[in-house]
Every structure is written in structure tokens, then in C-alpha cells.
Amino acid sequence: MNNKVSLNRHDELPLKHDKANLFLEIMMAITVFLFAVALSGYFLVSALTGNWNTSVKGSLTVQIMPATETLTEEEQSLRINKVITYFENLPGVDKVLLVSDKQMQQLMSPWLGETTDINDLPLPKLLDVYLTDEDFDYQQASSGLKEVAPYASVNNHRLWLHRLLQLADSVKSLAWAILLLVLIVCVLSVFYATCTSLGIHKDIIEILHIMGATDDYVAKQYAYRGLKIGFFSGLVGIVMAFCAFAMLSHVASDMEQGLIGDLSLNPLHKVMLLLLPPATALICMLTSYFAVKRTLRKIM
Amino acid sequence: MAADKNIADEPIVDMQNVSIRYGSNPEVLSDIKLSLARGSFHFLTGKSGAGKTSLLSLMYLALKPYLGTVTVFGTNVGFASRDTMALMRRRIGVVFQDFRLLEHLSAYDNVAVPLRIRGMSENEIRKRVKELLMWVELDKSMDKICATLSGGEKQRVAIARAVINRPDMLLADEPTGNVDDDISQKLMKLFVELNRLGTTVVIATHSQELINNYNYPRIHLENKNLKIFPPLRRVITNE
Numbered sequence A: 001m002n003n004k005v006s007l008n009r010h011d012e013l014p015l016k017h018d019k020a021n022l023f024l025e026i027m028m029a030i031t032v033f034l035f036a037v038a039l040s041g042y043f044l045v046s047a048l049t050g051n052w053n054t055s056v057k058g059s060l061t062v063q064i065m066p067a068t069e070t071l072t073e074e075e076q077s078l079r080i081n082k083v084i085t086y087f088e089n090l091p092g093v094d095k096v097l098l099v100s101d102k103q104m105q106q107l108m109s110p111w112l113g114e115t116t117d118i119n120d121l122p123l124p125k126l127l128d129v130y131l132t133d134e135d136f137d138y139q140q141a142s143s144g145l146k147e148v149a150p151y152a153s154v155n156n157h158r159l160w161l162h163r164l165l166q167l168a169d170s171v172k173s174l175a176w177a178i179l180l181l182v183l184i185v186c187v188l189s190v191f192y193a194t195c196t197s198l199g200i201h202k203d204i205i206e207i208l209h210i211m212g213a214t215d216d217y218v219a220k221q222y223a224y225r226g227l228k229i230g231f232f233s234g235l236v237g238i239v240m241a242f243c244a245f246a247m248l249s250h251v252a253s254d255m256e257q258g259l260i261g262d263l264s265l266n267p268l269h270k271v272m273l274l275l276l277p278p279a280t281a282l283i284c285m286l287t288s289y290f291a292v293k294r295t296l297r298k299i300m
Numbered sequence B: 001m002a003a004d005k006n007i008a009d010e011p012i013v014d015m016q017n018v019s020i021r022y023g024s025n026p027e028v029l030s031d032i033k034l035s036l037a038r039g040s041f042h043f044l045t046g047k048s049g050a051g052k053t054s055l056l057s058l059m060y061l062a063l064k065p066y067l068g069t070v071t072v073f074g075t076n077v078g079f080a081s082r083d084t085m086a087l088m089r090r091r092i093g094v095v096f097q098d099f100r101l102l103e104h105l106s107a108y109d110n111v112a113v114p115l116r117i118r119g120m121s122e123n124e125i126r127k128r129v130k131e132l133l134m135w136v137e138l139d140k141s142m143d144k145i146c147a148t149l150s151g152g153e154k155q156r157v158a159i160a161r162a163v164i165n166r167p168d169m170l171l172a173d174e175p176t177g178n179v180d181d182d183i184s185q186k187l188m189k190l191f192v193e194l195n196r197l198g199t200t201v202v203i204a205t206h207s208q209e210l211i212n213n214y215n216y217p218r219i220h221l222e223n224k225n226l227k228i229f230p231p232l233r234r235v236i237t238n239e
């Protein structure tokens, strides 16, 4: 059968003039805007935390405070060993190494110069704890450490980073939930707008049926309308989203760089965002098509 | 060969023990039998409200019988799928009493609808539609939106739309009610010509003149029932 879509197609159904079109277009544009924002939020958080992840995983540093009272050499090493044993027995720990005096000297030399003998200074002892890929529980490790050896502490920069990472994970889950909700809203509004329109044009559809039109013939006219509205609204939504990003990155560039880092999306993510209008068009098209097929089978 | 003959002998429409009712209203037609042979021509008469439109809509598959079986083109309508019915409807031309044109489209586009549904190319459609519109003397108005046409013009559009597909069966519901006498003559000629080419025709009408002028049998509806009258002998005039 010859069902090809010609460009100057004549649609018997006056769908172009449906009152619901404007509603649908606004709805879809907002939907795509929200989708784009949620998606880029997801991308950005993933990119940021990707860096943090690599710095958090691998190793952490534990510092052991210099004794305030005088301790013998033996007592001092006992304290250190206690901390080492504590960490070695935790799950997810590969090995624990004491940062040597020589390494300490190197670390401090920018501030103290080469000549100062660090043994004269009340510096903390540092332990490097190397982690395996297994999950390592920072919270528990640090609170457990407080009980075992109150004079030692886990580098709290990393702990803080870890908490931030957890927050980022929640943000990512939230983004997923928004993406899902937005998708549902999109499908539902197209579905119900289509059903309403079928009711409005019932007489015309009946005539078309009597002339020998299949449900498919009617559904294709709706699918075409869905395609157009989806694509057009998708474009509007994505333009709004890019405007919002431009404003946001303008504001961000005025702020301190360090922490936030680069707030712009990488090219791959931009391409994915640009795929939103065609994706919306496709969703609107398929939803319209199946809404018509389903509804006609029920009501006519 | 034998099989071919069977198909040719098979009635275009066959109704057995058919009753029609709308919702829980009393029956409009009750336990009727009707068989229309291929290539036959019938008038359909009866008082207003007798059920002419209802009987026709059974034939163009817009109404299901309340009881009984309706067979069209050899297919039992009760068991046909939606798509099968759509294909069957493409072989039926219908002229509605109230035209039922697509008012927002031009005369041209209305007549083109059955061809577009069939997926015919626009070139072929243009050729056919223009030719037919010229024949029904609507070529001047073919780009006018139907809502702006007069009653008689709408009727001719409706008739053109019904015959554009060269249907196997043509059902017309009081098709000559709104048109001038000479146009009415011309439209009847069109139906007769189609019938001569093999189309089965049923025309619902109130016009005694029409019935008198043409030598065709008549299906008459009365008291929920149906009677078939043989063709009236045509009065031989001295022209």
C-alpha cells in the first residue's frame, strides 16, 4: 500500500486549529526545559563528583597529634602502632604506611627550609592509609578511631568530600526522579490532549471511517501533529534551557573558581541535550499514534 | 470456473432475520430479510421515520444489527475486523441525507478524500476529481470551502464524493431533494450509468416522479417491515 507521507499532505482533520495545541506546546516546552535542566544538573554533578571520587578513593591520611605530655619513644610508637592496627583491621584497607621523617621534611621544606630539623618541632605523625576498591565506611572509621585513639584523626578534608559525594548522589537520584516525572507528564498530557481532540472531531472521523479510512489513517494525522508540536516545543524548551545555562555560567564565572570548577557542559553532553527536540518529537508522535489507535478501538 | 460463477451469483448484500433498534427504544425494523443481487438497482421508500436511513447505514457498515446477520460482499459483518470493514467500505459510495461533508475543506478536497484514503497519487487524484467536478458543473466552485456552498452545490459535492471511487455499491439517501430538476435528471443519469457499469445501487427517495420515470423495483418500509414491489411499467410517451 502507498502510505508515504508527502510534504504537501492534506489532512482532513483540522488539528492545526485545535484549541489544545497551545496548551500542549506550552506544556511540552516547559517539560523539555525542565528535562534539560535536570539532565544537565545530572551531567554536571556527575562530572564534578567524578573528580572527587578519584581523589577520595585510593587513600586517606590520618594524623596523630604530637603528645602534649612527654612520652617515651616506646610509648609514642605504641600509640602509632595502635592506630595502624586499627586501620589494618578495617574492611576495605589495603595497607597502612607511616610517613617517614624524611618525607615529612620534604613536605614541610617550602615553609621551613631545608635546614630545620623537624624532630625539634611538635609536628603530628602522618599515616597513609591505602584503600582497596571495596567500600570503605568513612563515618564509621572516623568515629571508631575517636574511641580507640582520641589523639588521632582522619584527615577531615576527605571526610567532608565524602559527605559532599553522598549529597551529590542524592542530587543525582533527584535528577533521575525529575526526568522520570517529566517524561510521565509529557506522555500523559499528549495522551489526554489526543483523546480530547478525538472527541471534538468525532464527526469527521466517523465520515472518514465510512469513506473507508482505517484507524491507522486517522492515527497518522495525529502522529504528524504530535511530531510537529513535539519538535517545535522541544526547540523552544532547549533554547530556554541554554539561555538559563548562559546566565548561570556568567554568574559562576564571577565567583571563585576553585571549588565549583568548570560549570560548562562537555560537547558530548551538549549533543545529548540537542537530541532532546527530536526525542520529544518522537515521544509525542508515538504517544499520539497509540492514543488514537487505542481510543478509536474503544469508542467507535 | 464454477467458483467464479458462485462469486458472481452471490448477493452484494444479504440480510437474514435482521432487527434494528437504537438503545432500548422499540425496534425500528424487525426480522427483515433482504438480498440485493450484484448490479441491481432499487429505490427505497417509506414514510419519514420508517427506517430508510437506518437500513442504509446497515449496508454502509455504520450500524450493527441488533439481531440477525448482515453479509456484505460475501463477508459476515458481525465477524469482520475493523480493518476488513475499512477495506469493505472503500467499495461503497454513500450520499447522506444531510451530506456530511467536511465543511472546513474545499469542494475539491472533499471529493478527493476517498482517493487519498486509498493512497492514490495526487496527480491521478487531480485528474479524476477535476473531471468529475466538471461533470457535476462544480468546476467553478471547486476551491470554495464547503461551508460557503449552497445546499444544491453541497449535494453535488456529496454525490461526486460518493462516486469518485467507482464503488461496487452506491447508497444514496434522498439525493435529489435539494437540486433543480435538470440537475436531478443528470444525477439520475449518473447513477444509471454507474449501474450499467456494474455498481449495485439503492436510492432512498420520496419522489414519486423519480420512481415513475425509472423502471426499477422498490423496497418499501412500513410497520417495521419490508416489502419489495416490482418495477412499475414505464408509461410509454409519444416522444
Ligand SMILES: Nc1ncnc2c1ncn2[C@@H]1O[C@H](COP(=O)(O)OP(=O)(O)O)[C@@H](O)[C@H]1O
Pocket: B022, B025, B028, B046, B047, B048, B049, B050, B051, B052, B053, B054, B055
Ligand atoms: N441515532 C439514533 N438514535 C436513536 N434513534 C434513532 C437514531 N437514528 C434514527 N432513530 C430512530 O429510528 C427511526 C428510523 O429513523 P430513520 O432510519 O432515520 O428513518 P428514515 O430515514 O426513514 O426517516 C426513527 O424513529 C428515528 O427516531
Ligand SMILES: [Mg+2]
Pocket: B052, B053, B054, B097, B173
Ligand atoms: Mg432518513
